[in-house]
Amino acid sequence: MLSIGELSRATDCKVETIRYYEKIGLMPEPARSAGNQRRYGERHRDRLHFIRHSRQLGFSIEAIRELLSLADHDHQDCAAVDALTRHHRQEVEARIRSLAALRDELDRMLRDCAGGDIAHCGVIQTLADHGRCDSEHI
Amino acid sequence: MLSIGELSRATDCKVETIRYYEKIGLMPEPARSAGNQRRYGERHRDRLHFIRHSRQLGFSIEAIRELLSLADHDHQDCAAVDALTRHHRQEVEARIRSLAALRDELDRMLRDCAGGDIAHCGVIQTLADHGRCDSEHI
DNA sequence: TTAAATAGCTGTAGTCACTACAGATAGACG
DNA sequence: CGTCTATCTGTAGTGACTACAGCTATTTAA
Structure with a gap:
């Protein structure tokens, strides 16, 4: 499990930005440690990679929200x-x-x-x- | 003398934006009518034209502030x-x-x-x- | 002359996508 | 055990406007 700082380094995305994505519902709420700190798994890292790459390509948050929801439904x-x-x-x-x-x-x-x-x-x-x-x- | 609406139409700049430019000190405070409404002269119109054109060319507000101050000193x-x-x-x-x-x-x-x-x-x-x-x- | 319609007033809050801070707690290392 | 770094929440700031609420001025038509 990754701490928010480790996820930040793994995805080149600032800690504050990760918390921001969680607040606006772009990233799901992760598990927490005994002391209430965020703990992330691979799926979170992959999703954040997706988001950051899309942002680098200039997609808006709302567009990414839609892309993510489309990507979640493989059969479509x-x-x-x-x-x-x-x-x-x-x-x-x-x-x-x-x-x-x-x-x-x-x-x-x-x-x-x-x-x-x-x-x-x-x-x-x-x-x-x-x-x-x-x-x-x- | 122009009302704010007339100035707005003359410069293709929204009324709210004119008031905003005044608030941030980019446009000087104009004269007022007896009923406290703004009244603008030619100099205001010219200055607003300058600002709008500069914005259309992508200059930031701070850059425009500097351009205006430079333009005010003809001898430089x-x-x-x-x-x-x-x-x-x-x-x-x-x-x-x-x-x-x-x-x-x-x-x-x-x-x-x-x-x-x-x-x-x-x-x-x-x-x-x-x-x-x-x-x-x- | 007066009523209605339009225009203007101030001040505040919202937009986008973060970023920065304050003041507290958690965890890692020697 | 102490210290240092990381993390926590919540709020406010960025740029350049835009929108709205609740009020007042001015213009136009009857």
């Missing part, structure tokens, strides 16, 4: 899992496109900045006047 | 503004790269999912076992 078709993943992928893709537009806009601003006084600084002027920039990032 | 060299913008641009670029790695990982998971039982679902298995995937997204 995995179409639902697939759909959830595909949806998440589309959101990531959209976020990338939006950030790329931002980066390009920042580059334009920096190109326009010839140095010298703030009064003529391209960055400040672009920030002050939205009309001057391509508005693709909205 | 704009190197500081440039540096702030460049730094932000690097962060955006890093975020893009990290998200692209996530997207690729999600694509790999989806390719591995041949349909059928959850028990053999590539998505669930990858989520359950971090070792199976390229770890570039960490």
Whole structure:
């Protein structure tokens, strides 16, 4: 059996985060030692690995809750899992496109900045006047 | 003079957000009507435009606070503004790269999912076992 | 002129996914 | 046995808003 600190090291997940996952019902309540400390088994470790990996991939807590519940029912078709993943992928893709537009806009601003006084600084002027920039990032 | 609702429409910024910016000291306290309602002038509108545009470009409130203070001192060299913008641009670029790695990982998971039982679902298995995937997204 | 509808006021609490702390108890090691 | 580290619970803080409750101002139509 693992203490919460051992589980923390095994999964690279902070102790506080583990307790947080338990509080919101993402991790089940573990057994306790005689002195009321949490004791975890392999199933807890596997589940926490699953959660942390999903978080690293950007899934929201609610999405993970659903993935976990789907994963618990082996006999079901995995179409639902697939759909959830595909949806998440589309959101990531959209976020990338939006950030790329931002980066390009920042580059334009920096190109326009010839140095010298703030009064003529391209960055400040672009920030002050939205009309001057391509508005693709909205 | 503009009411808070008019300013809101003029800058596409919610009324609550305007009051929030005032509370955190990003927007100055405006004049008030006889009945204690906020009344804004052009300078307020320009400043709010600046703030909103900067937020759309992903600058944090603290970064904007600094940009505003730099912009207020016309005589200073704009190197500081440039540096702030460049730094932000690097962060955006890093975020893009990290998200692209996530997207690729999600694509790999989806390719591995041949349909059928959850028990053999590539998505669930990858989520359950971090070792199976390229770890570039960490 | 007055009633109704809309807009605005303050202050507090909620969001997400944690993170940090305070003050207490448990367990490990010499 | 003492000391040190780990763990316990509960609460509050983060960023950048957003939502709501219960009140007052202002505008518009009758």
